[in-house]
Amino acid sequence: MRQLFVFACFTLFTSTVISAPDGHNLYNKHCSVCHNENGMGGIGLPLNGDKVEHFPRNYLFKTVRLGREGRVMPAFSKLSDAQINAIVDYIFSWKKTTTTDTYSDSKITGDVKNGELLFQQKCSACHGKDGKSEGIGTGVSVSRERKFQVVPPALNNPGFLAAANDHWIRQTIKTGRPGTIMPSQTTLQINDQQLDDIVSYVRSFESSYQPHAALEEDEPTLVFDSPYDFKTTIANLKQSLQGLNFRYFPDRYMEMGLAPDNKINKKQLSLRFCNFKQLYKMINIEPRLGVVLPCRVTVVEQADGQVKLYVMNMKVVARLFNNTQLSETAEKMHESLMELIEEATL
Amino acid sequence: MIRLFKLLTIMLLLISCNAQAENMIMLRVNHSFDNTMILIKEKLNDYGYKVAHIQKCDGGLTDSGYKTDFYKSIFFGKFEEMQQLTGTHPELIPYLPLKIAVMQEKDTVVLVSINPQTLSLFFPGEELQNQFGRWESDLRAIFEEVEQSKEL
Numbered sequence: 456m457r458q459l460f461v462f463a464c465f466t467l468f469t470s471t472v473i474s475a476p477d478g479h480n481l482y483n484k485h486c487s488v489c490h491n492e493n494g495m496g497g498i499g500l501p502l503n504g505d506k507v508e509h510f511p512r513n514y515l516f517k518t519v520r521l522g523r524e525g526r527v528m529p530a531f532s533k534l535s536d537a538q539i540n541a542i543v544d545y546i547f548s549w550k551k552t553t554t555t556d557t558y559s560d561s562k563i564t565g566d567v568k569n570g571e572l573l574f575q576q577k578c579s580a581c582h583g584k585d586g587k588s589e590g591i592g593t594g595v596s597v598s599r600e601r602k603f604q605v606v607p608p609a610l611n612n613p614g615f616l617a618a619a620n621d622h623w624i625r626q627t628i629k630t631g632r633p634g635t636i637m638p639s640q641t642t643l644q645i646n647d648q649q650l651d652d653i654v655s656y657v658r659s660f661e662s663s664y665q666p667h668a669a670l671e672e673d674e675p676t677l678v679f680d681s682p683y684d685f686k687t688t689i690a691n692l693k694q695s696l697q698g699l700n701f702r703y704f705p706d707r708y709m710e711m712g713l714a715p716d717n718k719i720n721k722k723q724l725s726l727r728f729c730n731f732k733q734l735y736k737m738i739n740i741e742p743r744l745g746v747v748l749p750c751r752v753t754v755v756e757q758a759d760g761q762v763k764l765y766v767m768n769m770k771v772v773a774r775l776f777n778n779t780q781l782s783e784t785a786e787k788m789h790e791s792l793m794e795l796i797e798e799a800t801l
Numbered sequence: 802m803i804r805l806f807k808l809l810t811i812m813l814l815l816i817s818c819n820a821q822a823e824n825m826i827m828l829r830v831n832h833s834f835d836n837t838m839i840l841i842k843e844k845l846n847d848y849g850y851k852v853a854h855i856q857k858c859d860g861g862l863t864d865s866g867y868k869t870d871f872y873k874s875i876f877f878g879k880f881e882e883m884q885q886l887t888g889t890h891p892e893l894i895p896y897l898p899l900k901i902a903v904m905q906e907k908d909t910v911v912l913v914s915i916n917p918q919t920l921s922l923f924f925p926g927e928e929l930q931n932q933f934g935r936w937e938s939d940l941r942a943i944f945e946e947v948e949q950s951k952e953l
Binding site for chain 2: 487488489491492495497498529675676678702707709710711712713714718720723727729731732734735738742743744745746747748749751753755763765766767771772775776777
């Protein structure tokens, strides 16, 4: 036992104290799947070239640590400060300059009401009327068409507001963002006081933040009793699917493909369906959606003859993606599914 | 004293593992799309899983006039495991078989799966926790092997 204890202490010591974190490896392990190998972007925003040229270290550090709630970027709460700093160093190695900009943490005091007026005139077309961004989805356009090549940040996001101090926001508006359509103060035609007013308005988003519901609050699986027999329930579902503009795929028994046909349970049938217009919209919002596709109702006849319908609760599962736009769309999808079940089991 | 040693040892090992509880297990590889599909199938077989079917998300979208790149979902599982779980825990039915989404992004391919361990948030119980843990461990190993495999 004592030897095991010594081994555990040694493992901890060597993994966290002796070996300095390797930013390149850490980036590849935690970031590259979304931001791409050389920071080119994909599911996540691009970070290469001049994208992070004037980023203050603290902004990037806090962005990794806190993430962006509802905007795909997760919070890396388990990484040590040294590991995050190593990742930041690696990302900064792509900059053209070697200097790192710093900005005062002091508060900028402007006229919030005037800032709101200016924000609606100058900023809302990209950042949204309430600061939640007009862009669909996140990251950069890769395979699909999008309104913005790089999705504008949601300025009302608690992660953004915690990571960006007032002076960094001010500087960003002053100079614009290279490689994006974010214009500079000169292009926006605003004076320094107006710039301060906009910063104060952006900061005021902090007071309107509402946290998301916890994952465990709803049932992940919705179960319904059908008053009909197995075959009739399936026929009813297909009829309702057509009425609701879904295209359904060939029937599949749940265990099909995993064992020879004569062994599989023929009283568990999955009805798979899709509305491609809706799917296209949802994949633009969340490219990883394939892990829950296609929509499906599984009809099961139990040993006692009772027929039950099992459906994934999209409202719950959507929250796994940390993508508010997807959650909103999933609510509508959930309503369609409920309509389908109601019609089929009426 | 021994109990304290045991507790400390477990805690230290857990800390040293520095496990991230991500909702998704993801990987980006430089292989071509077709080779990635072949590699995933091979590795799934190596770990005792069978590919039940492959859903072509891109086919349906392009047929409907939408622009998209290669995008497929691989459904996989183990027959006996599936038989047993759908009987004892029918609430898992919508989450089975397990899935890996495979999508192309320019010259790279991204693999995504819901982290099975995340399902423990929804479905408690020791037996299921062990099952989810096994799936997570297998998926991570499969993804790692796909990443390390050379282009076919």
